Amino acid sequence: MSPSAATPAYRRLSVEERRSQLLDAALTLFAHRAPEEVSLDDVAEAAGVSRPLVYRYFPGGKQQLYEAALHSAADELRHCFDEPQQGPLLPRLHRALDRYLAFVDQHDAGFSALLQGGSVVETSRTTAIVDGVRRAAADHILRHLGVREPGPRLRMTVRMWITAVEAASLIWLDEDKQPPAGELRDWLVEQFVAVLTVTAARDPQTAEIIAALARNG
C-alpha cells in the first residue's frame, strides 16, 4: 500500500471523483436556488475548491456545469423506475413512485428547476434531457404493463399520466409537501388505474391490461 493511500485525508481525488464532487455541489445549489442565481464561485465555495479548478473541469462554464448536473439528476431519476418485473403490478408501481417522490422531496427546488426550465440558461439541449427521462419513464411503465408494442391510445394514456404526475409533484412542492408522500402515491396509482379503465373502453389492448390487473393486482 502506498503512503498516499494510507492517508486518505491527503489523497488526491481522481478526475472522476473530483467531477462527481463538483456535480454534487452544483446539484445541491441548484436544489435550493434557480440556476440563474448560482454562480461558479458558489459551486467552487460549496465544493471547497478554487474557481479555476471548477473551470478546468467545466471549461464551458455555467451552462456546461448546469447541463452536467441535469444529466446526473436525470440518471438518478431514471433509476427510480428501475424495478424488477416480478410480482403483481401495483406494488411495483408503488415502489417506483415511492422512489420518485423521495427524489422530488430530496431535490425540492432543484426538481422544479429541472422540470420547469424557464431559466436563463434553458436551451433545447436541457429540454431534451428532461424529455429523455419522460420517454424512459413511459418505456419502463409500458414494459411493466407487459406490452411489447403499445398502440397509440395506451401510449397516450401513459404519457398523459406521467405528465400529470409531474404536475402533481410540482404542486406538492409548492404546497409544503401535502398530502403526505404515501397518500399522494396511492392517489396517483388510483388515478392511473382510473384513466387506464377509461381508455380500456376504447382500446382492446388496454382492456387486456385492466383484465390482468383485476386478476393479479
Place this chain on the structure above:
Amino acid sequence: MSPSAATPAYRRLSVEERRSQLLDAALTLFAHRAPEEVSLDDVAEAAGVSRPLVYRYFPGGKQQLYEAALHSAADELRHCFDEPQQGPLLPRLHRALDRYLAFVDQHDAGFSALLQGGSVVETSRTTAIVDGVRRAAADHILRHLGVREPGPRLRMTVRMWITAVEAASLIWLDEDKQPPAGELRDWLVEQFVAVLTVTAARDPQTAEIIAALARNG
C-alpha cells in the same frame, strides 16, 4: 365620408391595426416554424411591409415580437374556456374542449412552440405567459364546477388534468391528429370524470361535484 375612407385599399392602417397585422403575420410564421427559425425579415415579408416598420412597432426586436405574439395567442386560448355558466356541466366542457382543440389544430407547430418553450428566446417571462393561461383555465373549470373555495385536492386534480390535456394535445399533433378531435374530446372528458371520481373518495368537496354530475350531467 372622407375620400380616404371611401378607398379602403389606400387607407392607412391605424397603429392598432398595423400592430395586429404584424402579430398575425408573426403568429402564422411561429405556427409553422420554431421561433428561432423566424427572422424579422420573414415577418416583414409575410406582412408585406418593410423591416424598419416592424422595428418601429417592435423596437425590442424578435424577443418583443415573440412575446407579443405569445400574449395574443394566450388571449385567444383563454377565450376557449369562456363558456356561459348555464346548462349541464359536461356539454359546457365539451364545447370548451372543442374550441381548445380547434385552436390546437389551427396553430399546430405554433401551439407546441407556445407550450414547450425550449426555444432560444425562452425566458421566465414567456414561461409566465403560458402559466397564466394554465391558471386561467383552472379558474374557469373550478368556476364551472360551482366551487368558490376549492380545496387542495380538488385544485390539484384539476391542474393535473389540464397538464394531461396539454400533453395529449402535443402527442395528438405529433401523431397526425389521431384520434379525430371529437373522439379525443370525449376521451378527455371521460378521463376528467374518472380522476374526479378517484379524488371524490378522498375529498368531500369533490364528492359533492360528482354527486351533482350524476344528477345533472
